[in-house]
Amino acid sequence: MATTTYTVSGMTCGHCVGSVKQEVSKIAGVTDVTVELATGQVTVTGTQPVSDDDVRAAVEEAGYEVVSQ
């Protein structure tokens, strides 16, 4: 298992959280995604380390932006 935490900007409500979770969960090997709305922290757990580029692309697909990791 590998866990990485990213900071995502622009999420303002539970719908935003849901969109990010949905997109990031689609990445191959991802087993869990948790999002804390107040801080923008998105924690991604996978069976192996997930590509940061894949996470960044998924977050952008949802309409938000990774600002740090």
Next chain:
Amino acid sequence: MATTTYTVSGMTCGHCVGSVKQEVSKIAGVTDVTVELATGQVTVTGTQPVSDDDVRAAVEEAGYEVVSQ
């Protein structure tokens, strides 16, 4: 045609706007719903005057609140 404008609190993003539109559009006789996120103004157009109680209930169903009309 009858048009009424309500002010709704709590909408923070496009997903919130979509939820409110979807619920209010379900009210019988409603032909158009426009939402301005910045001001919270929800304008409801119907073939006949729509019940304020129905609009209030639909907005609450979406997870928000009518604060004035």
